[in-house]
Structure formats: C-alpha cells, structure tokens
Amino acid sequence: MRNQKKLKGLEETRELWLPHSLLIEVLWRLPSKTLAWVRFVSKEWKNIVSDRTFIKLQLKPREQLSGFFSQGRYEWSDGDVKSVSYISVDRDFTKVEKGVLNFLPENVVILSSSNGLICCRSSFPCSEPVLYVCNPLNREWITLQWPNLPKDSSTALIFEPFKSQIDVSTDFQVVTVCQTYIEEDEDEDEDGVQFSFNIYSSQTKVWTKSTEICVCGHNLQKKGCAFVEGVIFWLTNGDHILMFDPEKELSCLVMQPFPASQLNFRPGMCVGEAEGRLQYVLFSEDGLQLWELEDMFSSHWSVKHFISLEELERENPKCMYHISEKLESHLTTDTFPWINPLSFKDTTLLLRISTDIYAFNFDTKKAKLLCPYSALGPNSMFSPIVIPYTMSLVPIG
Structure with a gap:
C-alpha cells in the first residue's frame, strides 16, 4: 500500500510540472532494474520505458553487471540439478534468489547469457x-x-540489440558446439576431438550446420563461454581456447597466455569479457592474474592485472590468510581447490574461497563476501554452471 501511494505521488508530481521531454531525460538515467518498476506508475510511463528508442538510449552506454546465475551439477548422475540460483552483486546486501526463472513452463538448465537475455534448455530426463x-x-x-543435439553440447547465445544504428534489434543467434572423439593413427600419441557447430537464427527460425570443423587434442571445459564482439570463446581442458565466429563461420585454437603444464598444481581459470575484449583469469602459486587478448590469430596476450599472494592477503586478511600454505596443500590431484575462479565480467570476478562465494574487484583488489556455497543449493561444489548477467529491458518475442 505504501509503495502504491509513492507511485501515485510520483505520477501526480509528473503531471503537475514535468514535460514529456524532461521526463524522458530523467528516466533514461535510471538502471534497468528500477525501470522495471517504473513501468507500473502510469500508462504513459510504461509506453516511454517500453519504446525501443528509449531502451537503446538508456541501455547502450551504461548498464553494468547485475549478478551471476549459478546451477549445480551431479557428478555421476545423468540427470540435471533443478535448482537455479541468482547472486546479485549490485546491492549493498547480497541475497541469493531462487525461482528467478520459474516463469518458464518447466525446470531448465542455464546455458548462456547475452545483454540481458538467458538461454537455457529443458532439464533432463525429458522426452x-x-x-x-x-x-x-x-x-x-x-x-x-x-x-x-547431444546433451553435453555447449551452447552460446549471441544477442546484440545495439548493433543496428536505427533501432533496437531483437534478433539473436544460438550457437552450439558438439564434440566428437576421433582416434588418431598408431603413430600419434593422443586421440583428438573434432568440434562442429550448429547455428540458429531468430530471423530465419531455422538451424544450419556449419561446414567449419576444428580439431583439438582436448575437449571443452564445462565453464561456459565468453562472447566478445561477435566471437565466442570456450576453454578447453588443455592449453587452448576454442574460438568461433558465426558470421564468418571461422574457428581457430587460441593458445592460453600461460600453459598450465608449467605450473606446480592445477590452476583455477576462467574466461570473460571487459570493454569488448576477451579476458583470461588465472589463479596460481604466483598470484591472481588477468590477461587480455590482443590478437586471437597470433595468440598475443597482455597482462592487465597481476596481484601477488602477499598483496591479496594484505588487502583481504579475513578470507585470504595464510594463502601460500593453503595453496600448497591443494595439489594437482585435488578435485576442489581452495580457491576457484567461477566467472568474470567487466572488473568483477566471482570466485569460491574454501566454502564461501566472493566477488573480487580487480580495481580495488578487495573481495566481498556474497554467500556461503551451501546457499546455492545441492551439488554446487562439483563444476557448477555459472554465467554473468546484465539486466536489460529489451523485449523478446
């Protein structure tokens, strides 16, 4: 009742003195989350907020990371974990929300996100x-x-609402990469993996199988993907990153900036995007590193941030104390390392430290406690699916 009175008061105030052009000037500065509630003030406000020109004006230069979606996996079962959690990072007090996707007609598994949209699939078993x-x-x-599609295929959503200079586009693509194991000749030391690609276009509403094939010595990690300027990147279990450009139907293998074989223990790593560039996060015995890809075809990387273990402990004494000793006790055979990077976007790294989830800011070098790992639901410790999410009012359908 109190909120309704506030909204009514806002509408009456607007009618008294705010001209239409000034109202737009005020509203476009608000974040998407606030505008989602502003739509209910009046019919005129809803029309303004829903207008594609307004959406493009409001979203393109400003929208920041809102949070992360997370979903656990069963280690041995063929079924899917039904619980999906959302962890906000844009609030003073973090709250893990359940049921954010309950408006869908069935339980789902999250796959990918892009500019406010989420791609997911039916939860297995499913007929x-x-x-x-x-x-x-x-x-x-x-x-x-x-x-x-095989159940273990990896899926990426490509949604670029601001690619058009005229209107906010609702066109999108879904790209799946399927991996087929191939046996090498007897002279070869290892078998290989053949990657093939399927592309769905919302314009044509059909799937097409790309003629592009990429062969690699390792399969894909189940850590999601990064979408950067029309190109998709997936981590492999080796020293390469799989790249695919759906517009050109071109793929290649990008060398990681630091080969895992040169480290003394299994490192934690993930890929993400910031300022239109691919980012590679590596946590090793040397410290926390953030690399940026300069040229994918030459695998040229540059270091954006390097934070030593000593500096991490100094800046975060409550959660990263005795960090060197704890890392040494978690060797290559450890399934659950003490620190594990989960997902990255902009300047924020979501990571697990022991049994808690933190948001680490590379600019401030501070880790903020978000929630205990147990708050994400059952089976969240084993290779969870974690994807970054940025809110958007762009319509779909």
Whole structure:
C-alpha cells in the first residue's frame, strides 16, 4: 500500500510540472532494474520505458553487471540439478534468489547469457527437450526446437540489440558446439576431438550446420563461454581456447597466455569479457592474474592485472590468510581447490574461497563476501554452471 501511494505521488508530481521531454531525460538515467518498476506508475510511463528508442538510449552506454546465475551439477548422475540460483552483486546486501526463472513452463538448465537475455534448455530426463531464450527482468520468453543435439553440447547465445544504428534489434543467434572423439593413427600419441557447430537464427527460425570443423587434442571445459564482439570463446581442458565466429563461420585454437603444464598444481581459470575484449583469469602459486587478448590469430596476450599472494592477503586478511600454505596443500590431484575462479565480467570476478562465494574487484583488489556455497543449493561444489548477467529491458518475442 505504501509503495502504491509513492507511485501515485510520483505520477501526480509528473503531471503537475514535468514535460514529456524532461521526463524522458530523467528516466533514461535510471538502471534497468528500477525501470522495471517504473513501468507500473502510469500508462504513459510504461509506453516511454517500453519504446525501443528509449531502451537503446538508456541501455547502450551504461548498464553494468547485475549478478551471476549459478546451477549445480551431479557428478555421476545423468540427470540435471533443478535448482537455479541468482547472486546479485549490485546491492549493498547480497541475497541469493531462487525461482528467478520459474516463469518458464518447466525446470531448465542455464546455458548462456547475452545483454540481458538467458538461454537455457529443458532439464533432463525429458522426452521432448527444447531451448528457451528469455528475459528474466520482464519475464518474456520464446521456445526453440532441440535439433537432436547431444546433451553435453555447449551452447552460446549471441544477442546484440545495439548493433543496428536505427533501432533496437531483437534478433539473436544460438550457437552450439558438439564434440566428437576421433582416434588418431598408431603413430600419434593422443586421440583428438573434432568440434562442429550448429547455428540458429531468430530471423530465419531455422538451424544450419556449419561446414567449419576444428580439431583439438582436448575437449571443452564445462565453464561456459565468453562472447566478445561477435566471437565466442570456450576453454578447453588443455592449453587452448576454442574460438568461433558465426558470421564468418571461422574457428581457430587460441593458445592460453600461460600453459598450465608449467605450473606446480592445477590452476583455477576462467574466461570473460571487459570493454569488448576477451579476458583470461588465472589463479596460481604466483598470484591472481588477468590477461587480455590482443590478437586471437597470433595468440598475443597482455597482462592487465597481476596481484601477488602477499598483496591479496594484505588487502583481504579475513578470507585470504595464510594463502601460500593453503595453496600448497591443494595439489594437482585435488578435485576442489581452495580457491576457484567461477566467472568474470567487466572488473568483477566471482570466485569460491574454501566454502564461501566472493566477488573480487580487480580495481580495488578487495573481495566481498556474497554467500556461503551451501546457499546455492545441492551439488554446487562439483563444476557448477555459472554465467554473468546484465539486466536489460529489451523485449523478446
């Protein structure tokens, strides 16, 4: 009741003195999360906020990372964990939210995100699986067919609403990469993996199988992907990153900036995006490193941040105390390292330290406690699916 009175008061104030042009000037400066509530003030406000020109004006230069979606995995079972959690990073007091995707018609597994949209699939076991592309903020969604894809295929969503200079586009693509194991000749030391790509376009509403094939000595990690300026990147279990450009239908293997074979223990790593560049996060016995890809075809990287273990402990004495000793006790055979980077976007790294989840800011070098790992639900310790999320009011469907 109190909130309704406030909204009514805002509307009456607007009617008294705010001209239409000034109202737009005020509203476009608000974040998407606030605008989602502003829509209910009046019909005129809803029309303004829903207008594509307004959405493009409000979102393109300003929207920041909102949080991370997380979902556990079963280590041995073929089924899927049904619980999906959302961890906000744009609030003073963090709250782990459940049921954010409950507006969908069934339980789902999160796959990828792009500019406010989420791509997910039906939770297995399922007789007729489908894909969903949805906007959790305005609770809009559409269904895509599942073209006989393997369950372990990796999926990326490409949504660039501001690519057009004229209008906010609702066109998107879904790219899946399937891996087929191939046996090498007897003279070869190792078998290989062949990657093939399927592309769905919302414009044509059909799937096409790309003629592009990429062969690698290792399969993909189940750590999601990074989408950078029309190009998708996936981590492999070796020293390479798989790259695919769906517009040119071109793939290649990018060398990681620091070969894992040169480290004394299994490092924690993940990829992400910041300022239109691919970022590679590595946590090793030397410290926390953030690399930026300068040229994918020559595998040229530059160091953006390097924070030693001593500096990490000095800046974060409550959660990173005795960090060197704890890292030494977690060798290459340790399934659950003491520190594990989970996902990265902009300047924020989501990572697990022991049994807690933290948001680490590379600019301030500070780690903020978000929640205990147990708050993310069952089976969250074993290779969880974690994807960054940025709120958007862009319509879908």
